[in-house]
Amino acid sequence: MFRPLSLFIGIRYIAAKRRNRLVSFISLTSMLGLALGVCVMIVVLSVMNGFDYEMRTRVLGMVPQAVLESTQPVANWEQLIAQFKQHPGVTAVAPLTQIQGLLTHQGQIQTVQLSGIEPALEARVSIIGEFFREGALDSLIPGEFKLLLGDRAAKALGVGIGDKITFVAPEATITPAGIFPRLKRFTVAGIFHSGAGEIDGHLALAHQQDIARLLRFSPGQVQSLRLAFADIFAAPNISWQLARGLSGDWFVTDWMRSHGGLYQAISVEKRMIALLLLLIVAVAAFNIVSTLVMVVADKKADIAILRTMGASSPQIMRIFIIQGSLIGVIGTLVGVLLGCLGAENLSLAVAWLERLLGIQFLDAGVYFIDYLPSRLQMADVLLISSAALILSFFATWYPAFRAARTQPAEALRHE
Template sequence: MIAGRYLRARRKEAFISVIASLTMVGVAIGVATLIVVMSVMNGFRAELLDKILGLNGHFTAFPIESKFTDYKDTVDAIETVEGVTYAVYFVEGQVLASGRGSSAGVSVRGMDEENLKKLSLLYNSAELGGYDNWDEVNGVAIGYRLAQTLGVTIGDQVQIINPDGAMTPFGSTPQIRSYPVNVIFNVGMVEFDSYFMYMPLEPAQDYFKLYEDVLKPGMGPLDPMASDEEIDAAYERVGQASAVEIFIQNPDAITTMRERLQAKTELRPMVLTDWQQRNETFFSALQVERVVMFTILSMIILVAAFNIISSLVMLVKDKGKDIAVLRTMGATRGAIMRIFSITGTTIGVIGTLSGLVLGLIVAANAETLRAAISNTLGIALFPPEVFFLSALPSKTDPVEVAVVVSLALGLSFLATLYPAWRAAQYDPVEALRYE
C-alpha cells in the first residue's frame, strides 16, 4: 500500500513522478526493441534457410572416378536412406545470357519435370507461364529479376553463350544457342531470381555435351565398312548428370546423415558437401551479428535500470521524514527495504510488460510497418539487393522473449537494492531533528 502511494505522486512530487514515468518508458522501449530486433533476425535467418535449402539440397553429391550416367539409379538408392526426404539430379553449367541489348552471367540448371515438382518452392513460384509439358518444350525458365535485366518476357528469345564449344583447327569456338522464355519465376530471393536459369534435362545435356554414345546391348563389333545409318542404329546416346541434390528431414542432423549417405553411395564413389559447409561463413556472420546486437541493445535496458536507481534515490531523499516516522512507529529496516524495492520493481514490471506487448505487436507486423514507412518517406528500407530477401521477415522465439523479459525484470530488481538499502539505513532521530 505504501509503495503504491509513493508511485502516485502529489503535486509537490510531480518531478519525481515524471522521472519514474520516463524510466518506465525507457524500460518498455528497451524490451520492445530487443524483441523486435531479435525476431527480425530470427526471421531473416529462417527465411534465408528456407530459400537457400528450398532450391539447394542439404547435401550435394558430386560424382568422381567415372562419368555420371547412372544418376537415376543413384537417386533411387539415396531416397531409400532413412531420413532422406527426396533427391534430385541435374545438369549445371555457367553461361553468358543475352537478351534485348543486355547480358548477364547466369547458372543454367537442366532438370526434368519429375525433379522440378520435387522443388515445390521453384515449381509453385511461376509468375508468368508454367511448367506444363516441361520435358517436351525446348525453352527456359528464368527469375523475374533476370528477366528485367535482360529485358525479356514470355515468348522472347534468350541467347546463351558457352565458351567451351566445338573444337576447330583454330581452337575452341563459343557455342551459341537461343531458347524461348517459357516461365518467369519469383522465389523471393535476389540471388535465385537474378542468377539462375532452368531448362529441360535433355536439351541441357546436349548443350553442355554431357552425353556419350555407347553400343546398344546385344550389338556385336561393327563392320569397319558400316554406313553412317548403321552406325547410328547401333549406338544409343546416354546422358550424364552433374550432381545430385539431397534433401533431408532434419537439416541439423548433418553428421548422422553423412554417415548413412556415404554407406549407401559407396558403390558409386561420390563427394558429399553439406549446406553448413557451403554457407559456413555467411551463417556464422549472422550468428555473431545476433549476439552482438543482443548485447548492444541490452544496454538500453541497463540504462533504464540506472534511471530506476536515480529515481529511487531521489524518492528516498524526498521521503526521509516519512521513513523516520515509519521507523518510530515500529517499521523494521526490512520493511523499509521492501517498500522501496516494490516501488522500483513495479516501475520495471510495468515497463517490461508494456515493452513486451509493444514488441510482440511490432514484430508481428514488421513487413507492414516497413512498407508503410517506405511509402511515406519514399525511400527503400531494407532493399532486397542488399538484404537478399524481397520482404522483411519476422519470427518470434518464445525462449528469446522469455530471456529478454527475465533480463529486464532482473535488472529492474537489482537496481532497487541500493536505494532501498540506503532508505533502510536512515536514522529516525537525525531525520526528525529539524522537523
C-alpha cells in the first residue's frame, strides 16, 4: 500500500468523488481564491516597484539632485567643480543657470523653466541625453541661441526642428518709448521625450553662455552648480556640508524638497497596499478552514472507520493538515506563476490596450510618468508565497484538530 498513509488519504480527499463533489468544488474555489490573491498581490507590488524605480532612476536622473546657488553670479565655477568632485560622495558637477518664463509661437503660449547648461558636463549629471527623439545635447552651440524642448511643450506650441520660438523673460526693459518685456528668439534644435509630464511639458535647455547673456551676466559667470551623488539619499547632507565650506551666501535646493513628497507618498502607498493585499490573501487562505470543516463533517464515517482500524489521532490530524496544505501549495504556485507572467507583461499589455482603445490610462499632465511601469522583484515573490503558505498551513489546524477528536461510536451511530 502507498505510504505514508496520511499523505495517501489526504491526496485522495482532494479528488472529486461521487458523494462529495460539493466539497471538491469548494476545495477548488479555495485554491482559485488563494491563487487570485497571490497573483494580484504580486502584480500590484510589481507596479509599485515600477513607480519607485522610475522615480529614482528616470525622474531623479533628470531633475537636479542638489543645486548650490549663490546670491551673486559665480565666476570661479570651474574651480568649485574641481573642489566639489574631491568629496567621495559626489560623482559629478555641472554649471546651471535657470530662468522661468514663457515660450510663444504663433499665438500659442507655454510656461517653461529655461535651463542654461554646459552640454559636455550636463551628460554627467543628467540622463536626459538618452531620451532625445531629434537632436542632442551637442546641438547647443554658444552664441547660436538654440533650444532643446520636451515633446509635450513642442506639441503645445506646434513647433518642430528648425522653427523659431520666442522666450519671454519675467523682466521688463524700460525705454523712452515705454516698458517692454525682455524677449529672445531661439531656434528649436532638439526634442526629447522622457515620459515624465512635468519635464516634457515645462523644461527647455539652452547653452549656459546664451542664458548668461540673456540675464546680462559677465562672460564666464553662472547662476549655480548642479551636483550628482553616488547615494541620492545623502544629497541633502553632502550639499549642505559643501555649502558651509564656501565663502559668501549660498542656498541649497535638493530633490528631497522638490520631489521628496512624491517619493515618500509612493513608499507609503506601497506599504499600505501590501498590507491590504495581504489581508485579501489571508481571507483566501482561511477559506481553507471552511473547506476542511465541510470535509471533516462529510468524512466522519471514514474517520471513525480509520480509528477503529487503529489509526491514531495524530495520523487523522495529518490527513487533513496535508489536504489543506496541498490546497495552499497548489493555489500559491498557480498564483505565483500567473502573477509573475502578469507582472512581466503588464506594461506591454497596457500599452497594447491603450492603442486598441485609443485612450491613455496615465495622463502625463496628471501623473509624473505617462505609462504603467512594472518591475518584478524576486524578494517580493518569495515573501508573498511564504506568507500564503504559512497562512494556509495554520488554517488547517482547527479542522484537523476537530477531526482528531471524532469519536468512532458517535460517528457510526447513525450510519
